[in-house]
Amino acid sequence: MSYDNVALAEPGVGRGRVAVRRHARPKVAVDTVLFAIDQARVKAYLVCLRWGPSAGKWAFPGGLVRDGEMLDEAARRELRESTGLEDCYLEQLCSFGDPNRDPKAHVVSVAYLALIDRTCAVHSCSPKYSNGQWFEVGHLPELAYDHAEIAAYAVRRLKSKLEYTNIACNLLPPSFTFAQLEELYGIVLGRVLDRRNFRRRILAMNLLKRLPLERRGNHRPAALYAFRQRSLQVIEML
Amino acid sequence: MSYDNVALAEPGVGRGRVAVRRHARPKVAVDTVLFAIDQARVKAYLVCLRWGPSAGKWAFPGGLVRDGEMLDEAARRELRESTGLEDCYLEQLCSFGDPNRDPKAHVVSVAYLALIDRTCAVHSCSPKYSNGQWFEVGHLPELAYDHAEIAAYAVRRLKSKLEYTNIACNLLPPSFTFAQLEELYGIVLGRVLDRRNFRRRILAMNLLKRLPLERRGNHRPAALYAFRQRSLQVIEML
DNA sequence: CCAAAAGTGTTGAGTATACACCCATGA
DNA sequence: TCATGGGTGTATACTCAACACTTTTGG
Numbered sequence: 001m002s003y004d005n006v007a008l009a010e011p012g013v014g015r016g017r018v019a020v021r022r023h024a025r026p027k028v029a030v031d032t033v034l035f036a037i038d039q040a041r042v043k044a045y046l047v048c049l050r051w052g053p054s055a056g057k058w059a060f061p062g063g064l065v066r067d068g069e070m071l072d073e074a075a076r077r078e079l080r081e082s083t084g085l086e087d088c089y090l091e092q093l094c095s096f097g098d099p100n101r102d103p104k105a106h107v108v109s110v111a112y113l114a115l116i117d118r119t120c121a122v123h124s125c126s127p128k129y130s131n132g133q134w135f136e137v138g139h140l141p142e143l144a145y146d147h148a149e150i151a152a153y154a155v156r157r158l159k160s161k162l163e164y165t166n167i168a169c170n171l172l173p174p175s176f177t178f179a180q181l182e183e184l185y186g187i188v189l190g191r192v193l194d195r196r197n198f199r200r201r202i203l204a205m206n207l208l209k210r211l212p213l214e215r216r217g218n219h220r221p222a223a224l225y226a227f228r229q230r231s232l233q234v235i236e237m238l
Numbered sequence: 239m240s241y242d243n244v245a246l247a248e249p250g251v252g253r254g255r256v257a258v259r260r261h262a263r264p265k266v267a268v269d270t271v272l273f274a275i276d277q278a279r280v281k282a283y284l285v286c287l288r289w290g291p292s293a294g295k296w297a298f299p300g301g302l303v304r305d306g307e308m309l310d311e312a313a314r315r316e317l318r319e320s321t322g323l324e325d326c327y328l329e330q331l332c333s334f335g336d337p338n339r340d341p342k343a344h345v346v347s348v349a350y351l352a353l354i355d356r357t358c359a360v361h362s363c364s365p366k367y368s369n370g371q372w373f374e375v376g377h378l379p380e381l382a383y384d385h386a387e388i389a390a391y392a393v394r395r396l397k398s399k400l401e402y403t404n405i406a407c408n409l410l411p412p413s414f415t416f417a418q419l420e421e422l423y424g425i426v427l428g429r430v431l432d433r434r435n436f437r438r439r440i441l442a443m444n445l446l447k448r449l450p451l452e453r454r455g456n457h458r459p460a461a462l463y464a465f466r467q468r469s470l471q472v473i474e475m476l
Numbered sequence: 477c478c479a480a481a482a483g484t485g486t487t488g489a490g491t492a493t494a495c496a497c498c499c500a501t502g503a
Numbered sequence: 504t505c506a507t508g509g510g511t512g513t514a515t516a517c518t519c520a521a522c523a524c525t526t527t528t529g530g
Contacts, residue, residue: 024305028264028335028346067262067344071335095333095348097266097309106305108266108348110333179509196511197493219508220500417482434484435520457481458527 026099026106030075031062031147033093033154034083034114036121037171040187041136042158044151045122047082048131049144053103057144060151061129062109075112082132084123089115089170091232093153101146111150113157115170162188164235166207169227175211177222178202205235264337264344268313269300269385270328271392272321272352274359275409278425279374280396282389283360285320286369287382291341295382298389299367300347313350320370322361327353327408329470331391339384349388351395353408400426402473404445407465415453415460416440443473 034045046058061082065074072090079085093111101107116122125132135141137155140148161167168184182198202208209228214221272283284296299320303312310328317323331349339345354360363370373379375393378386399405406422420436440446447466452459 025263026266026303026305026307028266065264065335065346067264068337069264070337071333071346074335092332094330095309097303097312097348099306099308108303108309108346110335110346177509194494195509196495199510201492216501217508218502219506220502220510222509415482432520432522433482434522437483439519454528455481456529457479458483458529460482 024106026097026108028065028071029062029107029109030065030071030078030112031060031109031145031150032075032079032090032112032114033060033150034079034085034088034116034122035137035154035158035171036116036119036134037184037187038119038134040183042138042155042188043119043134044137044140044154045083045119046133046135046140046143047125047129048133050128050130054144056130058135058141059144059147060111061126061132063128064107065110071110072112075110075114079114081126082129083121083125085114085116085121089167091157093150093157096146096150098146109145109150111153113154115158115167117171117173159188166205166227166229166233166235169207169230175213175224175226177215177224179222181225207233207235262344264335264346266303266309267300267345267347268303268309268316268350269298269347269388270313270317270350270352271298271331271388272317272323272326272354272360273375273392273396273409274354274357274372275422275425276357276372278421280376280393280426281357281372282375282378282392283321283357284371284373284378284381285363285367286371288366288368292382294368296373296379297382297385298349299364299370301366302345303348309348310350313348313352317352319364320367321359321363323352323354323359327405329395331388331395334384334388336384347383347388349391351392353396353405355409355411397426404443404465404467404471404473407445407468413449413451413462413464415462417460419463445471445473 036043036045045061047061049055049057049059061078063074063078065071069077071092075090079088079090091113093113095108095110097108099106101109119134122132122134137151140151143151158167162185168181171184172180178195178199181202182193182195185198186193207227207229208225211224211226213224215224274281274283283299285299287293287295287297299316301312301316303309307315309330313328317326317328329351331351333346333348335346337344339347357372360370360372375389378389381389396405400423406419409422410418416433416437419440420431420433423436424431445465445467446463449462449464451462453462
C-alpha cells in the first residue's frame with residue numbers, strides 16, 4: 001500500500017493539489033455505545049454535547065484518537081473520561097465514514113460496543129459534556145451526527161451475540177440466578193422465553209457453573225450461578 | 239463528542255503538547271481483500287509494494303482515504319486503480335488501528351471484503367505496485383503490515399456469511415448449475431457436502447430461481463439457476 | 477451401450493417446543 | 504397456610520443427516 005506515496009501515485013491528482021490536501025485528511029474518532037440493563041429495560045448512556053454545531057444534542061461518548069494510540073485504548077480512555085468506568089467489556093462494531101456525518105470536519109468514527117452490569121457504575125461526566133444520562137433504548141432522544149445509525153447497529157449486535165456467545169456475563173453481576181439470566185435474555189431479545197427450555201438450552205451450552213450458594217429472599221431460595229469464563233466465548237452451532 | 243475541542247478538554251494534556259499533536263493525528267486508510275474462486279481454490283488478490291519500508295512485500299490493495307471521500311468510495315477507488323474492477327460486491331470488515339501496524343506512520347485501516355466471480359476480471363495494476371497476483375488462501379506469502387490478520391478475518395467472514403446469506407451470488411456467474419453452487423460451498427467451507435441435502439437446504443432458503451435454460455455438455459444437461467436478488471439477503475433462522 | 481454427471485426420496489436420530497405440577501421459603 | 508417465585512419431566516413435531524439408485528446425454 002505504501003501509504004506515504006499514495007497521493008503521488010494516484011493518477012489524475014496533480015502535485016499542487018496534493019500539497020494542499022496533506023493537511024486535510026480525515027480524522028479518526030471512536031464512539032462508544034454503552035449498554036446496561038436497568039429496571040427491566042436496555043439502556044444506553046448518552047452525553048449532551050457542550051460545544052460545536054451540535055451543542056445541546058445527545059450523542060454517545062467519544063472523541064478523536066490520539067497519535068500512537070490503539071483504537072480500543074482510545075475508546076476506553078474516552079469512556080473513562082465520560083463515565084469514570086475503569087474497565088468494562090468493549091468490542092469494535094463498525095466504522096462510519098460519511099464525510100458529512102460531522103458538519104464541521106471529515107471524521108471517520110470507529111464505533112464500539114461497551115457493556116456493564118449496572119447503570120450506577122457510571123459516575124463522573126467529563127467537562128466536555130454538559131450532561132450524561134441513561135436512556136431507554138427504543139426511546140432515545142434525537143442524536144447528533146449519525147449516532148442513531150450507530151445505536152441501531154449496536155442493538156442488533158447485542159441481540160445477535162446474546163444468542164451464540166457468553167456475552168451476557170457482562171450485563172450481570174458475578175453471581176446470579178437463572179431467573180435473572182432469563183429476564184436479561186427476555187429483555188434484550190424482546191420476547192418471553194419458556195423457563196424450562198431456556199434453562200435446558202443454557203445448561204447445554206455449558207457456560208455456567210453452579211455456585212455453592214443461594215440467594216435467599218422472601219421466597220424459596222434460588223441457586224446462584226456464575227459464568228465459567230468471563231472472556232468472550234463463542235458457541236459452535238454446527 | 240465535539241471533536242474539535244476534545245484536545246482542550248482532555249485532562250492532563252497541556253496546551254503546548256496539543257499544538258504539536260494537531261498535525262500528528264492518525265491517518266485513515268482502506269485495505270481490500272478481494273476473493274475469487276479459481277481452479278477449485280479460494281484465491282485472494284495481492285499486490286507487491288513498490289515503495290516504503292515494506293517495499294517488496296505483498297499486501298492487499300489499499301491506500302489513504304481522501305478528504306471528503308466515503309470509506310467505501312475509497313475502497314472502490316483503490317480497488318479500481320489496482321485491479322481495473324469497476325464494480326463488485328464490497329462490504330466493510332473491521333478497522334485495524336495498532337499504531338505500529340505501519341512502521342512509518344500511525345495509520346488506521348478500515349478493512350473491506352470484495353468478491354468477484356472470476357479471477358480474469360482483474361486487469362491493470364496501478365504503478366503504485368510492482369506486481370499484482372492471485373494467491374491461494376492458505377498459501378499466502380508473507381504479508382506486509384498486519385495484513386495476515388486481515389486475511390484471516392476476511393476468510394472467517396466469508397465462511398460464515400456463506401451459511402446465512404446469498405453472498406455466494408457474487409462468486410458465481412449470473413447463471414450456474416447446482417453442481418457449481420455446491421462446489422463453491424464445498425471449496426469455501428472446506429468440506430464435502432451431500433448433494434441431496436445441499437440441494438434441499440438451498441431450495442428451502444428460496445434464494446434461487448430456476449432458469450428455462452440448461453447447460454449442455456458431454457453428459458446429461460444440467461438445469462441453470464440464478465439468484466433471485468443479487469443484493470445481500472440474510473436468511474432468518476429462528 | 478458405456479461413461480459421466482444430473483437428479484431424486486425415505487428413514488432414523490436427535491433436537492426443539494409446548495406444556496403443568498410440585499417445592500421451599502417467609503410472612 | 505398461603506402467596507410467591509424456584510425448580511423439574513415428558514410427549515410430540517420438526518429438522519437434519521445419512522444413504523443408493525435411476526435418468527439423461529454424448530461419444
